[in-house]
Structure formats: structure tokens, C-alpha cells
Amino acid sequence: MTAPLLQAVGLTKRFGGLVANDAIDLGVSEGQVHAVIGPNGAGKTTLLAQLNGELKPDRGTIHFDGRDITALPTATRARLGLARSFQITSVFASFSAVDNVALAVQGQERHSFRFWRDASGDPALAEPAERALERVGLADRSHVPASALAHGQKRQLELAMALAMRPKLLLLDEPMAGMGVEESAAMVTLLAGLKAEVPILLVEHDMDAVFALADQITVLLHGRVIASGPPAEIRRNAEVREAYLGEDAAAGDG
Amino acid sequence: MAGARRRKIALACLLGFLVLLPPVALAAGEPFYVSLFTRILITALAAASLNLILGFGGMVSFGHAAFVGIGGYVVGIAFVHASDGTLFLGLLPGTVSGFVVLPLAMIVAGLVALPIGAICLRTTGISFIMITLAFAQMLYYLMISLRRYNGQDGIAVWQRSELPWPIDLDDRMSFYYVALAVLLAFLYGTHRMVNSRFGRVLRAAKDNERRVRALGFHAYRYKLAAFVIAGAAAGLSGALLVNSTGFVGPSYLEWHRSGDLIVMVVLGGVGTLFGPVLGAGALMLLEEFIPELLNGLADGLGEHWKIFLGPILILIVLYARRGLMGLVDGSLGGSLLRRLRPEPPPGKPPRRRR
Numbered sequence: 001m002t003a004p005l006l007q008a009v010g011l012t013k014r015f016g017g018l019v020a021n022d023a024i025d026l027g028v029s030e031g032q033v034h035a036v037i038g039p040n041g042a043g044k045t046t047l048l049a050q051l052n053g054e055l056k057p058d059r060g061t062i063h064f065d066g067r068d069i070t071a072l073p074t075a076t077r078a079r080l081g082l083a084r085s086f087q088i089t090s091v092f093a094s095f096s097a098v099d100n101v102a103l104a105v106q107g108q109e110r111h112s113f114r115f116w117r118d119a120s121g122d123p124a125l126a127e128p129a130e131r132a133l134e135r136v137g138l139a140d141r142s143h144v145p146a147s148a149l150a151h152g153q154k155r156q157l158e159l160a161m162a163l164a165m166r167p168k169l170l171l172l173d174e175p176m177a178g179m180g181v182e183e184s185a186a187m188v189t190l191l192a193g194l195k196a197e198v199p200i201l202l203v204e205h206d207m208d209a210v211f212a213l214a215d216q217i218t219v220l221l222h223g224r225v226i227a228s229g230p231p232a233e234i235r236r237n238a239e240v241r242e243a244y245l246g247e248d249a250a251a252g253d254g
Numbered sequence: 255m256a257g258a259r260r261r262k263i264a265l266a267c268l269l270g271f272l273v274l275l276p277p278v279a280l281a282a283g284e285p286f287y288v289s290l291f292t293r294i295l296i297t298a299l300a301a302a303s304l305n306l307i308l309g310f311g312g313m314v315s316f317g318h319a320a321f322v323g324i325g326g327y328v329v330g331i332a333f334v335h336a337s338d339g340t341l342f343l344g345l346l347p348g349t350v351s352g353f354v355v356l357p358l359a360m361i362v363a364g365l366v367a368l369p370i371g372a373i374c375l376r377t378t379g380i381s382f383i384m385i386t387l388a389f390a391q392m393l394y395y396l397m398i399s400l401r402r403y404n405g406q407d408g409i410a411v412w413q414r415s416e417l418p419w420p421i422d423l424d425d426r427m428s429f430y431y432v433a434l435a436v437l438l439a440f441l442y443g444t445h446r447m448v449n450s451r452f453g454r455v456l457r458a459a460k461d462n463e464r465r466v467r468a469l470g471f472h473a474y475r476y477k478l479a480a481f482v483i484a485g486a487a488a489g490l491s492g493a494l495l496v497n498s499t500g501f502v503g504p505s506y507l508e509w510h511r512s513g514d515l516i517v518m519v520v521l522g523g524v525g526t527l528f529g530p531v532l533g534a535g536a537l538m539l540l541e542e543f544i545p546e547l548l549n550g551l552a553d554g555l556g557e558h559w560k561i562f563l564g565p566i567l568i569l570i571v572l573y574a575r576r577g578l579m580g581l582v583d584g585s586l587g588g589s590l591l592r593r594l595r596p597e598p599p600p601g602k603p604p605r606r607r608r
Contacts, residue, residue, distance in 0.1 A: 078470035107470035112451040
């Protein structure tokens with residue numbers, strides 16, 4: 001078996017007296033959806049922030065695509081192909097949908113110190129952007145200002161931006177947050193279709209989505225990994241049931 | 255869009271006014287207005303350069319006048335050495351050649367802006383405001399301490415920068431059109447810049463810098479580049495201002511000059527292309543004429559003219575984020591009317607019976 005694309009070893013992050021992440025080991029391989037679940041405050045977002053470089057770990061290392069990225073800043077990691085979407089929708093409200101995605105395309109260029117030429121007329125940005133919008137089902141909304149999109153559409157736009165980064169790995173922070181049942185189902189189908197092409201690290205509260213998509217599940221509680229394995233194993237794990245899945249999983253099984 | 259159309263018509267009128275002003279004023283025997291508007295155009299350049307970082311990049315610099323002052327001192331110091339034949343730092347001869355001092359003012363101001371920006375841009379928000387102010391104050395006191403250049407008293411620059419025929423800064427009309435051309439060139443450059451790839455990164459970083467980094471941009475570098483460009487343009491404004499007033503001193507770098515520039519940008523419309531021009535014009539015309547008007551009402555009232563400016567600013571901040579530009583394209587009137595119209599909020603529950 002080849003080494004995982006993303007490998008975190010012993011990631012530890014403290015905020016004062018609180019240990020938000022305690023010696024977390026995690027790997028994501030090609031072709032996989034690896035879901036991270038856990039109750040609120042378990043340290044999922046802290047973990048994502050360390051993986052994409054917004055937080056520096058107190059201890060531990062992160063390897064991505066064969067190199068040590070532990071000390072690299074966020075922007076450099078993004079250029080290496082580590083694409084993150086955000087839990088709280090953070091598209092650029094004053095830009096149109098297609099311009100949001102075009103900016104993500106632009107982020108993969110060598111530099112953007114180009115001061116003169118109008119970027120909006122540039123097919124090198126607009127064409128890949130339109131393709132990403134089409135992929136997530138927003139092609140007909142491309143010239144709508146992002147601020148005017150419905151909530152679910154903003155979540156789709158977030159994903160389009162991540163896709164436009166030509167990612168080697170997607171870090172998705174609750175892509176279904178605040179979505180209706182139908183929208184969630186559409187997103188699950190979309191993500192299922194993506195995973196052959198780009199592996200996904202998925203942080204998500206929607207258990208139906210997690211169990212529908214994940215090949216591996218890691219469960220966090222109070223900053224520690226309490227279980228990690230394929231979904232069937234996680235379902236059976238007594239500690240996980242008690243700590244987190246509770247009645248839902250039991251009912252689902254029954 | 256009606257707003258865009260109104261804006262175009264208004265800007266065409268503004269341009270026409272600015273182009274025709276000198277011959278009309280001279281024909282009417284009021285050369286003073288040509289000089290006044292020359293100063294307004296030069297100050298508008300400084301305000302527009304601040305708007306590049308404040309309006310489009312979200313960087314509220316409270317030390318922008320320092321770069322205006324640096325540009326001014328380049329002209330002043332070059333003049334001192336040219337007039338007494340000494341060498342600057344024992345190395346460089348002085349000059350009054352516009353081809354040398356005007357670009358040099360930009361380069362020096364940009365070079366000063368580079369390390370200052372590099373440090374200040376490590377912070378955001380209030381810290382950024384305070385640290386830019388602190389650097390500006392340091393430069394202010396540095397200028398006061400320069401005894402060779404008359405410290406507090408500054409330098410009387412009685413020879414204007416020389417430019418090739420037909421440009422002659424000693425001629426009011428010629429100087430006015432130079433200032434107008436430089437301002438319009440900068441505004442056009444800004445227009446190109448904010449719509450370029452660079453500008454998109456800058457504007458996006460104003461919205462959400464964290465997101466910009468996650469897309470792969472080293473946001474800091476782009477903000478720093480904008481800070482240096484704005485500093486250089488402010489330096490050019492300072493160099494022209496010295497030519498216009500015949501004086502440069504530490505007062506150029508005073509903190510309330512930086513404050514005035516912020517006021518001009520806010521008054522005119524943050525993040526709009528022509529807003530700073532309107533803001534500079536409005537503030538400087540008020541400054542020129544309100545005191546006189548007030549003194550006509552009551553003796554000594556003119557000194558306190560800023561009392562009247564304060565409420566105007568508060569109204570603009572409260573009701574019109576786009577300032578005077580909002581007035582031009584009609585969005586100010588709309589929002590003001592909406593706020594003033596007494597309208598019961600929808601869905602208000604009926605009053606309870608006693």
C-alpha cells in the first residue's frame with residue numbers, strides 16, 4: 001500500500017489550558033472520503049485549521065503529497081493543491097458567482113501582480129470558472145452577485161471555488177450545513193461522483209451524508225481520536241455509540 | 255441602470271467644468287480660482303492614492319500625509335542644494351529639474367512606504383490605524399529635527415520645478431493642466447488596477463483576507479504592493495503641492511493632514527473612483543468659504559467652521575456609505591428618504607389593550 005496523500009501524526013494544539021487537539025493521527029488516501037465526526041467542541045475545526053495552515057500545531061507533523069508541510073503558510077499549501085471550503089459561508093459577497101470562482105482559478109497562477117489588463121474579460125479565468133460552476137449545478141447563476149444567492153447555492157459556490165483550485169485534496173468543513181433535505185442529497189451525489197478524482201476530508205454533522213459517503217471515519221471527542229476505521233466498524237463501536245452516535249445509530253441499525 | 259447613467263452625466267459635467275475652469279476664471283479676472291483649484295486637484299491626487307488602499311484594500315492608514323510630506327521634502331531639499339551649490343550628504347548635487355525631482359519624489363516616498371508598510375501590514379484594524387499614525391509622527395519629528403532644512407520653519411521653495419516647453423509651472427494655467435493631467439492619469443491607472451487580477455485580489459482581501467489566503471494568495475504581498483503604490487502617488491502629490499505653495503515644512507506631515515485625507519475619502523465615497531476628487535473639492539471649498547460666510551454672520555464665528563463640518567460628516571457616515579458619489583448616482587437620496595419616512599415596521603403586533 002502506498003503512503004497516504006495526507007498524513008498527520010501526533011497533531012497537538014492547546015489554547016491556554018484547553019487541549020483542543022491531543023496527539024491526533026490521521027491519513028487520507030487517493031480515492032477516499034475520510035470523514036471526521038464528533039460532537040461540538042470535539043476539535044474538528046481546530047484540526048482543519050492546522051491542516052490548512054491557519055493554526056500552527058504545538059506538536060506533530062503534517063505530510064502532504066510526499067513533503068512536510070507542517071511549517072508552510074496557508075497560501076503555499078493551497079497552491080500545492082490543498083483546497084479548503086469553509087463552515088461559515090465565506091464567498092466574496094460583492095463579486096458575482098463566476099468572479100468568485102475565477103478568483104480561485106487565479107489563485108493557482110504563478111502570481112497575480114498583473115496590474116493593467118481587465119481580469120473580467122479574460123477567458124483563461126472565466127472558462128475554467130464556468131466549468132466549475134456547471135459541475136456544481138450553478139451554471140445558470142454565474143452572473144448573479146454572490147450576496148444574492150440562496151444559502152444552499154452559496155454552499156455550492158464554495159465547493160465550485162474549491163474545485164477550481166485544481167485540488168489534490170479537498171478539505172470540506174460541513175458542506176451541508178444549513179441545507180435542506182433535497183439540497184443535501186444533491187450534494188451527497190455530487191461528492192460521491194468527485195471522490196474518484198479527488199480525495200476528500202469531510203467534516204460533517206449530517207450522519208446520513210457521512211455514512212453514505214465515507215470510506216473511513218475518525219471520531220473525535222474532547223480533542224482525542226476515540227475510534228477510526230471503516231463505517232461498519234464505527235457503527236459497532238460501543239464507545240462511539242455512547243459518546244456520540246447515541247440513539248440515532250441504534251435506531252438506524254435496528 | 256439609472257444610477258450608472260446619472261453618474262456618467264455627472265462625471266462628464268465635472269470633467270467639463272475642470273477643463274474649462276482656467277480660461278473662464280482668467281477671463282473673469284479671478285486668477286485666484288485657478289490656483290485654488292490647482293491645489294484642490296493636487297490634494298485630490300493624495301486623497302485618491304489613500305482611497306486605493308483604504309477604499310479598495312480596506313487599509314485605514316492614518317499616516318498617509320507623511321508620504322505627501324516626504325515627496326514635498328524631496329523637492330525642497332533638492333532645491334536647497336541647487337540654490338546654495340552644496341551636495342546632499344556630501345554626494346548628490348541639488349536640482350530644480352522636474353524630470354528629476356518629480357520621479358524622485360515618487361521613488362523616495364515609495365521606498366519609505368515599503369518598510370513602513372511591511373511592518374504595519376502585520377497588523378489589522380485599530381492596530382493598523384495606530385501604527386501608521388505612529389510612523390507618520392516619527393517622520394514628522396524627524397523633519398522638525400532637520401536643522402539643515404530649517405526644522406520647524408521649513409523651506410521656502412521660491413523656484414518651481416523646471417519642465418520642458420510648453421509646460422511651465424510658473425504659469426498658472428499650465429500648472430493647472432499639469433495637475434489635472436496627473437490626477438486623471440492616476441485615476442485611470444487606478445481604474446485599470448482595481449479591475450485587473452491584482453485589483454481583484456486586493457478587493458477580495460478587503461472582504462475576507464482569510465479566504466483569500468486559503469485560495470492560494472499571499473495576501474500580505476498584494477496589500478504591501480498597493481501600500482507602496484499609494485505612498486509613491488502621495489509623494490508625487492507632495493512634490494506638486496510644494497510647487498504650488500512655494501513652501502514645504504513639517505506641517506505637511508502633521509497627523510491632522512492625514513485625518514483630512516481620510517475625511518475627503520469618506521466624504522466623497524469610500525472605494526469609488528471619483529469620490530476622493532469630490533471629497534477633496536468639497537472639503538477645501540468649505541474650508542475656503544465657510545469661515546468668510548460665518549464671519550459675516552458673527553465676528554469670530556469663522557474660526558469654528560469645523561463645528562459645521564462635524565455634523566455633515568456624521569450624516570454622511572450614518573446615511574451614505576458612498577458619500578457624495580452616492581448623492582451623484584442617487585442612492586444617497588433614496589436611503590435618506592427611506593430612513594426619514596415614518597413607516598411602521600411590518601408585522602408589528604397590535605397594541606395590547608389595557
